[in-house]
Amino acid sequence: MERIQQVVGRARAAFQSGRSRSLEFRLQQLKALERMVQEKEKEILAALHADLHKGGPNAYSHEILGVLAELALTMEKLPSWAAPQPVKKNLMTMRDEAFINFEPLGVVLIIGAWNYPFVLVMQPLIGAIAAGNAVVVKPSEVSENTAQLVAELLPQYLDRELYPVVTGGVPETTELLTQRFDHILYTGNTAVGKIVMAAAAKHLTPVTLELGGKSPCYIDKDCDLAVACRRITWGKYMNCGQTCIAPDYILCDPSIQSKVVENIKATLQEFYGEDIKSSPDYERIINKRHFKRVLGLLEGQKIAHGGEADEASCFIAPTILTDVSPESKVMEEEIFGPVLPIVSVRSVEEAIEFINRREKPLALYVFSNNKQLIKRVISETSSGGVTGNDVIMHFFLSSLPFGGVGHSGMGAYHGKHSFETFSHRRACLVKDLKMEVINKVRYPPVSQKKV
Amino acid sequence: MERIQQVVGRARAAFQSGRSRSLEFRLQQLKALERMVQEKEKEILAALHADLHKGGPNAYSHEILGVLAELALTMEKLPSWAAPQPVKKNLMTMRDEAFINFEPLGVVLIIGAWNYPFVLVMQPLIGAIAAGNAVVVKPSEVSENTAQLVAELLPQYLDRELYPVVTGGVPETTELLTQRFDHILYTGNTAVGKIVMAAAAKHLTPVTLELGGKSPCYIDKDCDLAVACRRITWGKYMNCGQTCIAPDYILCDPSIQSKVVENIKATRQEFYGEDIKSSPDYERIINKRHFKRVLGLLEGQKIAHGGEADEASCFIAPTILTDVSPESKVMEEEIFGPVLPIVTVKSVEEAIEFINRREKPLALYVFSNNKQLIRRVISETSSGGMTANDVVMHSVVPDLPFGGVGHSGMGAYHGKHSFETFSHRRACLVKDLKMEVINKVRYPPVSQKKVDL
Numbered sequence: 030m031e032r033i034q035q036v037v038g039r040a041r042a043a044f045q046s047g048r049s050r051s052l053e054f055r056l057q058q059l060k061a062l063e064r065m066v067q068e069k070e071k072e073i074l075a076a077l078h079a080d081l082h083k084g085g086p087n088a089y090s091h092e093i094l095g096v097l098a099e100l101a102l103t104m105e106k107l108p109s110w111a112a113p114q115p116v117k118k119n120l121m122t123m124r125d126e127a128f129i130n131f132e133p134l135g136v137v138l139i140i141g142a143w144n145y146p147f148v149l150v151m152q153p154l155i156g157a158i159a160a161g162n163a164v165v166v167k168p169s170e171v172s173e174n175t176a177q178l179v180a181e182l183l184p185q186y187l188d189r190e191l192y193p194v195v196t197g198g199v200p201e202t203t204e205l206l207t208q209r210f211d212h213i214l215y216t217g218n219t220a221v222g223k224i225v226m227a228a229a230a231k232h233l234t235p236v237t238l239e240l241g242g243k244s245p246c247y248i249d250k251d252c253d254l255a256v257a258c259r260r261i262t263w264g265k266y267m268n269c270g271q272t273c274i275a276p277d278y279i280l281c282d283p284s285i286q287s288k289v290v291e292n293i294k295a296t297l298q299e300f301y302g303e304d305i306k307s308s309p310d311y312e313r314i315i316n317k318r319h320f321k322r323v324l325g326l327l328e329g330q331k332i333a334h335g336g337e338a339d340e341a342s343c344f345i346a347p348t349i350l351t352d353v354s355p356e357s358k359v360m361e362e363e364i365f366g367p368v369l370p371i372v373s374v375r376s377v378e379e380a381i382e383f384i385n386r387r388e389k390p391l392a393l394y395v396f397s398n399n400k401q402l403i404k405r406v407i408s409e410t411s412s413g414g415v416t417g418n419d420v421i422m423h424f425f426l427s428s429l430p431f432g433g434v435g436h437s438g439m440g441a442y443h444g445k446h447s448f449e450t451f452s453h454r455r456a457c458l459v460k461d462l463k464m465e466v467i468n469k470v471r472y473p474p475v476s477q478k479k480v
Numbered sequence: 481m482e483r484i485q486q487v488v489g490r491a492r493a494a495f496q497s498g499r500s501r502s503l504e505f506r507l508q509q510l511k512a513l514e515r516m517v518q519e520k521e522k523e524i525l526a527a528l529h530a531d532l533h534k535g536g537p538n539a540y541s542h543e544i545l546g547v548l549a550e551l552a553l554t555m556e557k558l559p560s561w562a563a564p565q566p567v568k569k570n571l572m573t574m575r576d577e578a579f580i581n582f583e584p585l586g587v588v589l590i591i592g593a594w595n596y597p598f599v600l601v602m603q604p605l606i607g608a609i610a611a612g613n614a615v616v617v618k619p620s621e622v623s624e625n626t627a628q629l630v631a632e633l634l635p636q637y638l639d640r641e642l643y644p645v646v647t648g649g650v651p652e653t654t655e656l657l658t659q660r661f662d663h664i665l666y667t668g669n670t671a672v673g674k675i676v677m678a679a680a681a682k683h684l685t686p687v688t689l690e691l692g693g694k695s696p697c698y699i700d701k702d703c704d705l706a707v708a709c710r711r712i713t714w715g716k717y718m719n720c721g722q723t724c725i726a727p728d729y730i731l732c733d734p735s736i737q738s739k740v741v742e743n744i745k746a747t748r749q750e751f752y753g754e755d756i757k758s759s760p761d762y763e764r765i766i767n768k769r770h771f772k773r774v775l776g777l778l779e780g781q782k783i784a785h786g787g788e789a790d791e792a793s794c795f796i797a798p799t800i801l802t803d804v805s806p807e808s809k810v811m812e813e814e815i816f817g818p819v820l821p822i823v824t825v826k827s828v829e830e831a832i833e834f835i836n837r838r839e840k841p842l843a844l845y846v847f848s849n850n851k852q853l854i855r856r857v858i859s860e861t862s863s864g865g866m867t868a869n870d871v872v873m874h875s876v877v878p879d880l881p882f883g884g885v886g887h888s889g890m891g892a893y894h895g896k897h898s899f900e901t902f903s904h905r906r907a908c909l910v911k912d913l914k915m916e917v918i919n920k921v922r923y924p925p926v927s928q929k930k931v932d933l
Contacts, residue, residue, distance in 0.1 A: 045836075086926040116879035127877050132862055134885070211886065223681055230677035233670065233689070235890040240684075253913040263923055300924040310924035385496075396913070403910055411583055414907035422909055426578055428567035429907035434585070435662065439686040441905065454892065456865035456880035458873055459854060462704040462847070472714055473751040473761035475537040 033201065036193045037165055037208045041136050043190035044163035050133060052111060056104055058158050058187055062151070063100045065186040066093060072178055073147055079174040080146060081268065082313035082342075091268065092148040095425070099152055102427060102444055103159045110159070110448045113457070121467075126459040131452040133161030135211030140202065140225070142216040142239075143315055144271040144365075146172035150179055153214045154192070156447020162212075163191040167205055169217075170198045171315055210234050212451060216273075217241075218363075219436050237440030237450055239273070240433050241363045242390035246276035246420065247380045247406065249397035250285055257396040257418070258292030262300065264420030266347045269312040270323075270367035274392040274413075276420050277364050278353070280380045283373040290333045290349055293369070297334075297347050305346055306339070314343040314366060323366030326359040335367070355383070377402055381409045389413070389435035394420050413437050484652065487644045488616055488659045492587050494641035495614035501584060503562060507555055509609050509638055513602070514551045516637040517544060523629055524598055530625040531597060532719065533764035533793075542719065543599040546876070550603055553878055553895055554610045561610070561899045564908070572918075577910040582903040584612030586662035591653065591676070593667040593690075594766055595722040595816075597623035601630055604665045605643070607898020613663075614642045618656055620668075621649045622766060661685050663902060667724075668692075669814075670887050688891030688901055690724070691884050692814045693841035697727035697871065698831045698857065700848035701736055708847040708869070709743030713751065715871030717798045720763040721774075721818035725843040727871050728815050729804070731831045734824040741784045741800055744820070748785075748798050756797055757790070765794040765817060774817030777810040781821070806834070828853055832860045840864070840886035845871050864888045 048054055066073070070093060077088040113128040137157040141150035150168050157164040166183065168176035180194040195205060206213075206228035215225045216239040229236045248257055265276050281289055301308040314320040320343045327336060327348065335348030345367050353360060353370035360370060374380045384393070393412035395403050403417040413433035414423045423429055424443075432441025442450050499505055517524070521544060528539040564579040588608040592601035601619050608615045617634065619627035631645040646656060657664075657679035666676045667690040680687045699708055716727050732740055752759040765771040771794045778787060778799065786799030796818050804811060804821035811821060825831045835844070844863035846854050854868045864884035867874045875882050875894070883892025893901050 084926065087924075090922070090926070116877065119878065122873075122877055127874075127880060129880065130858060219684065223684055226681035226684065227678055230674055230681055233674055233677065233691075233887055233890065238684070256913045256916045259916070259923070260919065263919075302925070308925065310926050398913065400910070407581060407906075407908060411904060412906065415581075415909065417908075417910035418913050419909070419911045422573075422911065423578075423907045426567070426570060426573055426907075426909060428569070429578060429580065429909065430905055431907060434904040434906070436684055439684065441907075453862060453885040454881055455858075455863065455885070456874045456877070456882065456892075457858060457868075458866070458870070458877055458880065459851070459868040460870045460873065462707045462849065462869050465707045465710070468711065468714075471541070472710070473538075474753070474759065475535065475541070475761050 033195060033204045034208065036195060037136065037205075039190050040163040040165055040193055043188070044133070044135055049158075049163055049188075049191050050161045052108060055159055055161055056107060058192075059100055059104050059107075059155065061186040062155065062158070063097065063104075065182055066096055066100070066151075069182055072182075073175075076174040076178040077147060080143070080172040081271070081315060083268065084309040087267070087310055087312070092145055095148050096151045096155070099155050099427065099444070103155050103448070106445065107159050107448075110445055122458065124461070124464065126457070128457050130455040130457050131160070131448070132455050134451060134453055135162060137162045137164045137451055138205065138210040138213045139164060139166050140213070140215040140217065141166070141168040142273075143169040143171035144268060144273065146175035147179070149216045153442060153447065156442055157214075157451045158192070159448050160451035162451055165205070165210070166192065166194045167202060168194065168196065170196065212237070214440075214442065214450070215239065222438070237432065237442060238438045239431075240391065240436065240438040241273050241365070242388055242433070242437040243277040243360070243363050244274055244390045244392040244394065244412070245380075245384050246279050246394040247377065247396065248279060248281040248285065248289060249377065249395070249399065249402055250282050251398050251402075252396045252418075253398070254285065254288055254292050258289055259296045260419045261394075261396075262293050262296040262347075265369050266297070266300075266311070266367050269314055269345070271312070271315065271365050272421070274421055274424055276369075276394050277390070278360065278370045278372060280372055280374045280383060282375060286351055286371055286373060289371060290351060293349055294334050301347070306342075306344055314345055317343065319366070320345065323364065323368060326364060326366070326368055328358070330357065330359060330370070377406065381406060384410050389433070389437055391433045391437035392416070392420075392423070411435070484646060484655045485659065487646060488587065488656075488661075490641050491614040491616055491644055494639070495584070495586055500609075500614055500639075500642050501612045503559060506610055506612055507558060509643075510551055510555050510558075510606065512637040513606065513609070514548065514555075516633055517547055517551070517602075520633055523633075524626075527625040527629040528598060531594070531623040532722070532766060534719065535760040538718070538761055538763070543596055546599050547602045547606070549878070550606050550895070554606050554899070557896065558610050558899075561896055573909065575912070575915065577908070579908050581906040581908050582611070582899070583906050585902060585904055586613060588613045588615045588902055589656065589661040589664045590615060590617050591664070591666040591668065592617070592619045593724075594620040594622035595719060595724070597626035598630070600667045604893060604898065607893055608665075608902045609643070610899050611902035613902055616656070616661070617643065617645045618653060619645065619647065621647065663688070665891075665893065665901070666690065673889070688883065688893060689889045690882075691842065691887065691889040692724050692816070693839055693884070693888040694728040694811070694814050695725060695841045695843040695845065695863070696831075696835050697730050697845040698828065698847065699730060699732040699736065699740060700828065700846070700850065700853060701733050702849050703847045703869075704849070705736065705739055705743055709740055710747045711870045712845075712847075713744050713747040713798075716820050717748070717751075717762070717818050720765055720796065722763070722766065722816050723872070725865075725872055725875055727820075727845050728841070729811065729821040729823060731823055731825045731834060733826060737802055737822055737824060740822060741802060744800055745785050752798070757793075757795055765796055767794065770817070771796065774815065774819060777815060777817070777819055779809070781808065781810060786818070828857065832857060835861050840884070840888055842884045842888035843867070843872075843874070862886070
């Protein structure tokens with residue numbers, strides 16, 4: 030695949046020309062990206078609808094609003110982020126300049142995912158451009174309409190050599206991963222994450238891996254169940270459950286299980302009406318393969334609500350499973366679909382133990398009126414991020430780093446964290462050649478002096 | 481190698497018990513480490529002397545002083561480093577608590593190197609303990625006396641299950657790398673760095689790789705040559721050139737090359753006297769293999785000074801090579817020895833181009849009275865870190881991160897950067913269940929609302 034090698038080579042040559050480095054250039058490119066998002070809003074929404082049956086307003090708030098906000102923040106803050114950061118000096122360096130210099134890494138590879146195909150390519154791209162790099166963008170081929178659109182649009186607005194888009198599937202991605210990059214940000218699953226890191230190791234390329242896992246959601250007995258369940262319902266079934274930080278499963282006391290089910294059912298009615306299939310706000314499973322995968326998780330389960338499905342349209346109704354066994358299939362892998370298992374636990378201790386027996390998830394949720402309990406859950410578990418008394422929302426505060434830990438990922442981005450991820454923090458100490466006398470103590474003969 | 485699996489398993493079980501998490505426990509362990517360094521100073525210096533022929537005062541200032549300083553800094557700052565860090569909130573989160581929580585990762589593996597065998601194991605260990613982890617320590621077997629000592633001492637002072645030492649060579653390290661860790665910090669060379677990262681990929685273990693490279697040293701015509709050369713001589717020949725951030729080679733205008741040589745010769749005399757071999761301040765090459773390797777780099781070179789060697793004692797005199805060709809062997813790999821090639825360039829532009837044609841080094845040095853020129857070199861090159869008008873010194877500023885970029889490494893540590901490297905920065909948003917009305921706008925039916933609007 031000579032073409033890929035050429036594309037990457039051209040990006041590297043373009044980076045080496047130095048033109049991506051000036052703040053003016055970076056801001057100009059970001060401004061162009063902003064124009065692209067504003068001018069092509071209709072096309073972007075159409076692509077998202079074609080890929081995920083995502084309604085305009087949802088698509089706008091999930092994918093476009095966030096991108097515009099990230100662009101605005103980045104353009105405003107870039108001068109301050111990019112400025113050398115002085116560090117505390119000690120007695121020995123009092124007369125010197127000591128600072129951290131933020132420098133571009135070179136050529137960055139961004140591999141997007143199919144569930145939020147626009148924002149998961151755009152948000153990293155914004156940070157990588159802001160940090161002064163060249164960027165090769167590889168959108169997920171599974172969300173083919175958005176991939177196609179990104180491939181068409183970026184060259185219309187951005188520097189074509191510095192920010193090429195490479196489309197294709199596994200063979201193209203594999204070829205891409207043999208090339209040398211200076212950073213790779215991959216969003217996707219754990220299995221492929223390992224492949225990406227192994228490929229990166231050959232070139233000693235640092236990686237940011239935004240993976241997944243089963244994000245637990247503990248509902249305490251002491252909480253406003255109606256509010257809790259409404260928030261959970263929103264986060265679980267948005268994008269038809271295909272959200273990396275969706276609450277994957279619920280842990281709660283058996284005594285509130287049926288109340289939880291009732292509340293979620295009621296909320297589903299509020300949200301999507303009686304005939305969910307005709308709600309413009311309810312998305313579809315991305316493709317047949319995932320449709321079959323998710324449906325398969327229902328086997329042998331007690332379906333308290335939902336379960337309806339239609340393969341032709343990849344529709345699976347919002348589904349709740351009760352009294353789920355921790356050993357069942359639906360509790361093995363990340364569900365990534367509109368199926369919500371409820372596993373009973375008799376105490377917060379049991380919930381914490383349950384969570385800790387498993388791989389560290391990307392997100393963790395806990396609902397309780399008791400702030401102490403929430404703090405306890407936080408301190409006795411680990412996860413990429415946490416929201417207490419809501420779901421998803423830690424994702425939207427860009428001053429918080431967004432990333433995983435353990436099998437849910439490594440590194441983080443969003444806002445300033447993107448800029449730092451895609452920069453090299455170079456330690457700089459600038460002295461002068463005067464005051465040589467104070468160096469005397471470090472020079473040999475040392476042993477003599479001691480004598 | 482069942483033993484290694486057991487050792488790591490025991491460290492994990494000990495971590496899972498939760499006892500390494502409290503600040504009190506961490507501080508207690510760090511205090512014990514401090515006691516160890518103070519009480520066993522003699523033994524540590526003896527081991528360093530046995531491994532590298534390092535004199536007491538040098539060993540003290542290169543390896544012990546830094547460790548004691550890191551311990552003091554860490555113990556003082558730990559409560560503030562470990563405290564949740566509030567972040568700027570927006571309109572939507574005004575009523576909430578938003579903060580970054582620093583959490584232990586779990587079981588950390590530290591693989592040390594042989595050139596500064598004590599500090600390169602101790603400094604990462606300090607950070608890993610401070611961050612609340614269990615730590616498996618694998619000192620380099622090449623510096624065998626220090627490895628042996630570390631294996632004896634740590635269990636005498638630290639929690640034995642949480643902080644085991646694993647000794648051995650390639651087979652043991654390979655076995656160790658098949659185990660699952662939550663972070664690996666490796667100090668060593670680029671080739672093995674790739675192996676470590678590949679092994680880490682199997683478990684999705686994040687890594688900090690402190691590697692090497694050829695750290696260039698550009699000497700501008702406009703500078704105080706005597707001072708510059710004295711500082712360069714100090715940093716180049718300390719530890720017999722076996723320093724990851726030693727100035728590897730010099731770039732300078734041909735018109736000052738002989739002055740540079742003269743100044744370095746004069747300084748070398750000041751430092752080590754006439755008979756270098758008997759100076760207690762001049763170290764030795766670590767072993768025969770490296771001795772032969774370094775000596776081999778002299779083949780075909782113009783030796784302006786030095787070149788004397790004695791295999792029996794692994795002694796190589798401070799050596800300067802002039803008019804070195806960029807294509808020669810000595811300009812291919814990191815020298816890691818007391819051989820200083822001078823490559824001539826006719827301008828700072830040429831120097832920058834030369835540097836940029838090569839892999840990004842761990843350190844970069846530039847000597848000039850002209851601060852503009854220094855800024856220019858900084859902005860037109862890249863390296864892990866850099867010092868202008870001196871060498872090595874950026875590595876001892878506590879608040880500067882110490883690490884490489886590209887083939888010289890990834891990640892960084894030292895001081896607070898160690899603590900952050902060995903922690904997970906968990907994004908936390910704690911809301912309450914009130915004010916549900918403001919969430920209305922995010923709930924479906926959304927399309928309907930838009931229609932209604």
